[in-house]
Amino acid sequence: MTSIDAIAGTACGGTLYGIGVGPGDVRYLTLRAAGLVRNVDVVAFFAKRGLQGNARGIVDPLIAPGRTEFRLEYPVTDEIPPENPSYQRQIGQFYEESGAALSEMLRQGKSVGLLAEGDPFFYGSFMHMWRRLEGDFPVEIVPGVTGMSGCWTRANAPITWGNDILSILPGTLGEEQLTRRLAETDAAVIMKVGKNLAKVRRAVEAAGLLSRAIYIERGTMQGEQIMPLSECPDGRGPYFSMVLIPGQGRRL
Template sequence: MTGQGKGRIYGVGLGPGDPDLMSVRADRLLRGSKHIAFFRKLGRKGRARTCVEGLLRDDAVEFAMEYPVTTEIPLSDPRYNEVLSEFYETCTQHLCSLSSNGEDVVVLCEGDPFFYGSFMHLYTRLKATCDVRVVPAITGMSAAWTASGAPITWGDDILSTVMGTLDEATLTDAMGRADALVVMKIGRNLPKVRRALTASGKADRAVLVEYASMEAQTVRALSEFDGETLPYFSIILVHGQGRRP
């Protein structure tokens, strides 16, 4: 896709994990782009890259952006932001260089690029100097409540998305104010999330969905799970019970 002037950088949402749930536009860009960038943990293939296996050009040039840190440094440690900021700057420089040489680049994004994704950190750095386009996608939480077999909201229900990384008091307050809930980024924060759900009176309605839309998908009441941690692709739902005709 080399052309005159600068190339475009596309943040392409891949959806929740099932390739069949990608948009037509995402599929077209993936199959046509020579330069493919994606995030992954050190030593891993990366979920985003795995999702597009068999869809890329034979001559595709891949740029793996490997996180320098994930859980090794606490979020509260100033070094965490410093290390990640430097990482995003380095990735941005590489993508800008490709764009300046007239090359289009597709950046693979799990879920939707503008919903708690790493691409947002590139976008804010790229947008001032590069032509950046975003391709939206189905979010993991949408796949999760679809997998649960019940609408997440009814009538005037207030839906809140909360992160398990929040402190317990903030979690409990947010949960208490909402009619319906999506809880993400749970992992080792599960015991805290359980306590907040109990304190907010919603524990008995909590549903755990793991690997929504993927082969390993499971759906069960949270009360049926007795573990202390959850894998990355896990979402807890509390369905709203609002007004209906």
């Protein structure tokens, strides 16, 4: 086994691996992530009811027949607002039950690779498992290419120059707050666009940034679309959509 093979493939029993699987194209996985996907005892992943799960779909070319997999199916996703007490109760219970199930596997000495879209520590469900389990079991975080990095690369849009300040904003913010924060920054990434697309577009325009804004959906994935936000059709964007506003700082 070469040194690269060793780095990429080893997995220890009883360890939880938070595996960043990148923005969508399996070729963007790190060597470490790809090796662990192939070698952990259990490949675990989150998924919406009735769907494969995007993280699981990304690594499909790496999953051999007969691998042990563990599906964590959300009871709710975007059917009700996250601030709704019913959503918080259901999702909180789901995370508790998921943590308990993973804990049982780890106590049995199994290595568990929990897949995370993008990077495990960036707006990811993995963090809720990390918070519950890292005090009791060894945990290794395998960083991944973030969705926003994949998107600005695919859009051929350098996001910051010189001393530009980059703001990462959730599209779930109120319109007034979103507008204010956009007006105060040099460059921005607006995530969680989805059903907030119309609001996000109004805020970007109110901040005077519409001419620089780029809309991207399913960046690096099949069905990728990239266009100026000003040309984006009205309505709701898919879950995997974001808006980029590149900075205009010092260019030498």
